Amino acid sequence: MTSQRTRVRMIDRLRKQNIMDEVVLTAMNSIPRHIFVEEILASRAYDDVALPINFGQTISSPFIVARMSELLRAGSDLGKILEIGTGCGYQTALLAQFAQEVYSMERIGPLLARTRTRLRELRLNNVRLKHADGLRGLPEAAPFDGIIMTGATMHVPSTLLAQLAIGGRMVFPKGSQEQNLCVIERNSDGYVEATLDEVKFVPILSGTIKD
Numbered sequence: 001m002t003s004q005r006t007r008v009r010m011i012d013r014l015r016k017q018n019i020m021d022e023v024v025l026t027a028m029n030s031i032p033r034h035i036f037v038e039e040i041l042a043s044r045a046y047d048d049v050a051l052p053i054n055f056g057q058t059i060s061s062p063f064i065v066a067r068m069s070e071l072l073r074a075g076s077d078l079g080k081i082l083e084i085g086t087g088c089g090y091q092t093a094l095l096a097q098f099a100q101e102v103y104s105m106e107r108i109g110p111l112l113a114r115t116r117t118r119l120r121e122l123r124l125n126n127v128r129l130k131h132a133d134g135l136r137g138l139p140e141a142a143p144f145d146g147i148i149m150t151g152a153t154m155h156v157p158s159t160l161l162a163q164l165a166i167g168g169r170m171v172f173p174k175g176s177q178e179q180n181l182c183v184i185e186r187n188s189d190g191y192v193e194a195t196l197d198e199v200k201f202v203p204i205l206s207g208t209i210k211d
């Protein structure tokens with residue numbers, strides 16, 4: 001149920017769902033998704049569903065993770081990326097396959113502690129995890145070629161957008177009750193926003209939880 005064959009079936013399904021970026025599909029074929037959920041849910045890890053990961057949070061479905069990765073990559077390899085909402089770290093591990101450097105921020109301390117152990121076991125040496133409020137971004141590591149936020153928000157703070165490199169893009173779910181994937185691209189004149197697929201994410205919240 002958690003074998004390579006199950007993963008291959010997930011990739012076949014993603015292709016049928018119109019995910020076409022081979023780099024994303026290869027990364028999803030190589031990272032075992034079942035190790036990111038509780039053992040009791042491992043047999044459902046490759047189904048096309050979001051699953052609970054404790055602390056009231058969820059791991060996004062394979063399709064959503066693939067879709068956001070494809071939008072972030074937009075066909076080319078990435079340099080430095082900021083992820084807001086590390087959660088269980090599955091998206092983080094994928095980003096580490098096709099970006100040079102990944103910074104990932106999580107507001108819930110105990111959730112991040114578990115994820116840290118898991119990602120260490122995968123020996124991803126281009127990932128830096130940070131327990132902090134991601135809405136502030138990470139000015140000390142900016143500018144970023146891409147920013148991905150894995151929780152929904154109505155509004156992206158200008159301090160965060162300012163950390164996007166010119167030519168970079170940010171992908172996130174925008175809204176509260178009704179949400180859509182949103183891509184903001186920064187060019188030399190400013191920011192260009194596009195609204196895409198309807199989605200359902202947990203909200204981005206401000207502040208941090210220690211333990």
Ligand code: SAH
Nearest residue numbers: 059060085087088106107133134150204205
């Ligand atoms: N990509 C993750 C998604 C987890 S759900 C996964 O696949 O597991 C969204 C995550 O964003 C949660 O872990 C939540 O705690 C975190 N989050 C919410 N608001 C945040 C903020 N302001 N800064 C950092 N992380 C935040």
